[in-house]
Amino acid sequence: MVSLSHFLAVLLSASVFFFFLQKWRRSNSPKPRGKLPPSPAKLPLIGNLHQLGSAPHRSLQSLSRRYGPLMLLHFGKVPVLIASSAEAAREIMKKQDLIFSNRPQLSIANRLFYNNRDVAFAPYGELWRKNRSICVLHLLSSKRVQSYRCVREEETSLMVDKIRRLGASSKPVNLSDVMASLTNDVISRVALGRKYGLGSEFRKTFAEFGVLLGVLPLWEYIPCLSWTRRFDGLDKRVERVAKEIDKFLESVLQEHRVRERREDDGGELDFVDILLDFQRENASLAPIEDDTIKAIVLNMFGAGTDTTFTALEWAMAELIRNPEAMKTLQNEVREVAGSKDEIYEQDLEKMPYLKAVMKESLRLHSPIPLLVPHELTQDTRVLGYDVASGTRVMINVWAISRDPSLWKYPEEFRPERFLESSIDFRGLHFELTPFGAGRRGCPGITFAVAVDELALAKLVHKFDFRLPNRPKMKELDVSESSGSTIHKKCPLIVVAAPHVF
Template identity: 70%
Template sequence: MVSLSQLLAVLLSTSLFLFFLRKWHLSHSPESQKRLPPSPSKLPVIGNLHQLVSSPLRSLLSLSRRYGPLTLLHFGKFPFIIASSAEAAREIMKTQDLIFSNRPQLSIPGGLFYNNRDVVFAPYGEYWRQIRSICVLHLLSNKRVLSYRRVREEETSIMVEKIRRVALGKKYGGGSDFKESLAEIGALMWVVPLWELIPCLSWTRRFTSVDKRIARVVKGIDEFLEVVIQEHRVRDRRGSDGSELDFVDILLDLQRENGSLSPIEDFTIKAIDMFSAGTGTTVTSLKWAVVELIRNPTTMKILQNEVREVAGSKDDIEEQDIEKMPYLKVVLKESLRLHPPNEILVARESTQDTKLLGYDIASGIRVMVNVWAISRDPSLWKNPEEFRPDRFLETSIYFRDCVV
């Protein structure tokens, strides 16, 4: 009869044998022969999420300085490659752009943008190529952008007038449902549900308000844009003042021209996120520029003198006047360097196995470019934490050149 001690000895030896057998198998598997980017140790289930709780941007910057320009982190179930150098960003977004052009399918953008039918979150494929081409050629070409100059100047005058009224001590306007919906979209885009990173927590989704918030926002935006589309279908396509066609006119024209073969349907027009994408980033950039000017009164005084000299006695500043304001340009460049409107770019997903800075990157892995860290790279910028617009007067480098 086998004693308890003998049974325990057998179980222990079997367990040790299986443990070392698995370890040997893993060390000799093809996966173990790959050279992966350096990675900090991770916890079970949550991976490296605990390292980003207090200050995510500072934490990622610290990790990049410790582990290098490419860092492998695990957010719940999913591995992410964080690129924190200009060289890595250039490789991802320029040299190997096609390989990294796909987007991971996420629940919140999918809910907000008609199952990812927008430009930013659409998966790589024929639809994305067609919509991107339409946006670049018909909506964002230099000619088209210049054609809206009058509208931009008009809106700027309205904004200045509102500021002037507030300065006089009276509050005007209460906002609109559409503006509130755009603000809510901006807030939701920063939400990263744990149940999306840790599938075993998917049952908690029913107890959160995320889906209700998405449904409420989409309903409000959809109703507003449906009215806009229908009004454009029946109104005179060109304004009585001979103004250029707007975005909706152009998209509807392309829809009519291509008939059933057109990739543009009504929900496509609604999903192309020109409203929140175009306003949110601009507002963020302007806010930070104003903050930095308040923090640096000497810089603000120099800029004020330049604007007054160019404007003279005119009531309004026109776009052509900006070309005569070199210091304004360097102030904005420096503000964008320190405070990019999207500190970490939307995640990309590799479509095939590839090499990146000598490391093996598997197909399907998610990659994010940390623009915030690149903007603070001491190998690119002298005193990178300081707001010094004059750095752009002293060098021909443009902040965008450090990425692409």
């Protein structure tokens, strides 16, 4: 979005010069056939880019209320289908999942993920199928996720100890920083084998990596502006970050090769261990290259830190804003814990309200509100409209989760709505798909939710929270950051008083 803000004012004024050119091109180009989805009026050259604003999920929701649950927009020269209803999402991610399973080739993601040798951004095809199979069967299976239970329990207990130290004498605690450290430490141990703290060079580089993934370069949508690449500095930033990430990951791979750990060695195997074992065992049959291992690890690290932390941060923010929900959850967790000093993962199955809180928070605050874009591979019809092959597709799961035709009191935090409902977020109910669904659904749901639920249970078990200077809880700032992943704009600062049992 940085590039968009830099150039949009100039483009708006320049667009008038292209108006007559566009009219001439239209008069000399073939007319589209069929019934197209409704479209807002677009400007020459930039199309509908000016209508995205700093919060595209909100802008697109507003447009969908006027033009319907299926809209055709143009980002420069790129046609983009916007789906904003559960019915449209079901068509795309279930009924016609196969032909919507491709990914558009995004230049920044392509360079950061080793020519898209990952799972999230790779085009649909044999490489993607092989990589996803590796993730589902070897990295994120139920058995494998369960094997990392001790890591999650240890790190969440360390989080509690850290809050106690930071909050001594009723000092305010930056809970956002603490939770970010938690998710970083968990995924560092699980994916890389040891912790890399938030102050490390890798963490700083990875933070910029995440920022770059959210950049919308205008030259990608408006080819005639490709000359601006020489001046905006974006290519140099991407090149630098890609080199630094690669240097770090290469050192991790070499460190693991020296150890040569195997499944039967005992102890924890991390993702790099597992991928290197797979590489050795399949060297003569279906070899997996080092760049592919690095790309997959980057996917796992990104999903296991940023989006997992975001979901946890929003859940805590909503609980603090809603004291009655907080009290209900604390009572449930403390009753299940009884006289035990610790909460363990097996205890979570006895906490239906905890699970309802996570569902409700994910409903209100999808970490990636527009998901990763899809791309259509053949002409088709969706909800009675004709859509052409090559059209980019964005699913506004944030808008769907707040659709008043699907949800009663959609803007309010009411976990109770899920206590008597079978609706879940694992890709079967299209009114709630914060992790996507179908072939392109996130394979790491079980891992992410395990971290968030355990952390949330331990936080409300051990502490009573209030805001510094005792303002009303409803006054907590819940404004959003910009970017592809939506964080709280302001960190969550609280006073965490140890609960006296």
